[in-house]
Amino acid sequence: MPASEKKFWLLKSEPDCYSIDDLQRDGQTFWCGVRNYQARNFMRDHMKVGDGVLYYHSSVEPPSVAGLAEVCSEPYPDFTALNPDDDHFDPKHTPDNPIWVMVDVRFTKKFDQPITLAEIKATPGLETMVLTQRGSRLSVQPVTATEWEIVTAMRE
């Protein structure tokens, strides 16, 4: 794909739930369970195979970008929303009328040293990252090409 079409994202995960180590072990996973419309819209309307992913660990000390991954499927209906026994069940979501989507994500690399949120906040050029904005809670965030360059260069 032309480099100009490649997009970049930050995906948040609580490592107690699914960590970069789990992704490294599995190689690939379903990015399911997104139940926020803004995050859903980013996935549904803008995610493409090959997009770069900053894999972020939230709700741990220290919160940090733990590694890199790659989007490896087009968005498709999130089947966990169909399962009444699933935590992410949503009765409004049906096979005929899917509301929620997921993508598949493939492991790329794990940083030897995670890039902490504090480090990101202290890095020139990253002041306007969605992640560093006050009250930013989106679990799927767009990352600019410039931000991607700066962040990934911090561990090369």
Add this chain to the structure above:
DNA sequence: GCCAACGTTGGC
């Protein structure tokens, strides 16, 4: 564990 920020819900 606290609590600010934010999204969602539901009564009106």
Add this chain to the structure above:
DNA sequence: GCCAACGTTGGC
């Protein structure tokens, strides 16, 4: 369609 109440997120 407004907005108060409520639930959740997530850094600290």
